[in-house]
Amino acid sequence: MIGVSYGGPTEFVAHGFTLEDTIKWKPSDVNFSLTEDDIYVQLTFMMTMDQYGIDAPAKKFQELFAKSGYKLWHANVQSRKNYFDSIFPPQSGSPEFNSHADDIDFQIEADYIGLICPGMPQIANQIADKIGHIMNYGDGVYGGAFLAALYSEAYFENDILKIIQKALLSLPAESDYSKIVNDVILLHKHYPSDWRAAWKELEAKWAAEDMCGAGSSYNIDAKLNGAYIVMGLLYGEGDPLKTLEIATRCGQDSDCNPANAMGVLGVVKGFNALPKEYSDHILAIQDSLFINTTYSFNKTVENTLKYAKELAVKNGGEVTDKELRIKVQTPKPGALEVSFPNLVFDRRVTPFENKGWEFKGKWKTKTKDHNIPQSRFSARAGDEAIFTFEGTGASIAGNWDRNCGKADIYVDGQLKRTIDCYFNYSNQSPGNTNLYLITNLPEGKHTVRVVVKGEKRPEAEGANVYISEAVVYKTASKISDNFNFSFQK
Helix, strand or coil, rough: HHHHHHHHHHHCCCCCCCCCCCCCCHHHHHHHHHHHHHHHHHHHHHHHHHHHHCCCCCHHHHHHHEEECCCCCCCHHHHHHHHHHHCCCCCHHHCCCCCCCCCCHHHHHHHHHHHCCCCCCCHHHHHHHHHCCCCCHHHHHHHHHHHHHHHHCCCCCHHHHHHHHHHCCCCCCCHHHHHHHHHHHHHHHHHHCCCCHHHHHHHHHHHCCHHHHHHCCCCCCCHHHHHHHHHHHHHCCHHHHHHHHHHHHCCCCCCHHHHHHHHHHHHHHHHCCCCCCHHHHHHHHCEECCCCCEEEHHHHHHHHHHHHHHHHHHCCECCCCCCCCCCCCCCCCCCCCCCCCCEEEEECCCCCCCCCCCEEECCCCEECECCCCCCCEEEECCCCEEEEEEECEEEEEEEEEECCCEEEEECCCEEEEEEEEECCCCCCCCCCCEEECCCCCCCCEEEEEEEEECCCCCCCCCCCCEEEEEEEECCCCCCCHHHHHHHHH
């Protein structure tokens, strides 16, 4: 609550550079945490456990957050759409059905898993594997698994570095997520008092590797933002304000990152060890509800303890009148998953450029509207949008809306899937979002053909299919594969 309110005003203000402006925050700003998705999404998962039990199937967790009244973004909103398109976990988070598979979504909503698994990283990893694949895959799942492990380990360890090193044991060592965290540890060892120098080295090696922000400095990738959490913890040296400031100044998703860092530090220190001006403002709103939930701070604490007791007893622990005794577990990594192996950004092409696009039929033009770019659209059955490119993958982007319908997707002449662009949930109309992603093609020339069906769901107001751009990818060694830090030369 403290961390997300501290970083909230700076979210994505700094991408590709560190935030050097004055951070204007006062402890009373913690009130804003009652409206933050970092908290209310994971409380939806706790509400699912309340209703269906701690071992409820992943589909139930997906259902309750898909049907919630709040807005979602990135991997989460794709998972919501997947639910209504009858695509359920683990497919709902897989790269085939979610181009945001490596995004930060699960990482920012996995805190509760570690909190209910004190000293039980194996159980935390099992829960993370189930919940994380609702909306993510690969490094996107590892982000949440790592966060959960940090919390789990923090109950029985006060040394920040040891907590991080133990949490890494819950991840496959070969994963990029594990590699970037180890890089932060290495950089902290070399630059123990200069986080900005470490940040620059990290940026040079890893910043370009983001599917969502491909070709820009914007980065919502789980592992880079996870590295900033680790930087905040290591360079914060156990000091709450210093931890908050550094995790925030690293930039990108700078409300989520200090929220996670401060949450882990809170487990190490305990509520009563927080600065009194912080804890007083938490207590002032302790019975206020987080929006879109039935949970207050007090109820969250109460149910966290309830589930921690339940899991402890199930796994060899014991509950007495005065103690919760834990049979502490040795962490074990999950299986290695890679969402987009060796896939790197090549270029973006709008449907108004004569660089691979061909339109057959009566396509119309929709002008730019706020943050939704100009696009071409048609609802006429048989109209085609054809994109030809050189590479190993491509994303066709367009709009989801209540007036949208269906199209068939062909790749190199083969029918791959029928897509449905209808979306009318939580007053959102996502623009320039991925309609179809194809990867792992052989190097060479390929064609993606979008054929409008002129069909729609009964509740849809039209059968439009919007095309706003294509993103082309190629297969190549990533920068991080061959990068040496300057101090290693």
